[in-house]
């Protein structure tokens with residue numbers, strides 16, 4: 593045993609030296625067992641030179657305290673953590689509890705409780721957090737936990753929402769929204785076409801029918817997005833939505849009916 597200055601009982605910030613442990617095998621530095629004065633009374637082994645240089649001042653509690661809820665409560669991550677907690681744990685909140693907590697989706701232990709936010713904050717920074725990204729669960733039926741969460745773009749998240757509907761075509765497996773994007777179709781157009789049935793190759797290669805369908809009747813236009821006829825009537829220089837119709841005939845009937853009722857109302861209340 594070489595010579596060393598006895599540090600037993602000395603205090604270095606939060607660490608009090610308890611006893612000598614031995615030499616560091618690599619650099620021969622003296623290692624001391626220290627106890628931290630924080631509530632955990634954690635015991636750790638520290639090299640003498642680090643104690644003297646002040647590069648190790650606590651068991652790690654000092655660093656943890658420097659990241660407090662207080663100075664992070666205005667961050668975006670704080671808001672995201674709060675709304676996640678509300679969705680899963682607060683039936684009285686207006687944050688969609690029905691689709692989360694009520695469906696059994698939970699927040700993991702690590703992200704709950706007093707240290708929960710700090711743990712979530714650290715996890716976020718270590719896992720690619722960015723102000724433009726949103727918190728996404730890989731398995732939409734899974735819990736909020738590190739293994740099931742990631743920071744994703746809105747688009748990635750959108751893809752994920754439809755991950756239950758994977759479609760294999762020409763040896764490629766894609767989500768509905770990925771197929772729609774590839775084919776240059778609006779996702780609802782693709783969904784409607786699939787519902788109506790037919791060969792997927794044809795469905796994907798048929799271009800969107802932009803403005804091809806025309807009623808030639810004032811106020812009735814084809815709504816590609818809903819695959820329905822849209823009746824709009826001019827009133828006080830504004831176009832007023834009346835309804836969507838599968839058949840053009842129904843849209844025409846609705847238009848006639850609407851105009852008749854309007855005429856009756858105008859005559860009833862109108863000029864003498």
Ligand SMILES: [Zn+2]
Nearest residue numbers: 628630651653
């Ligand atoms: Zn400590």
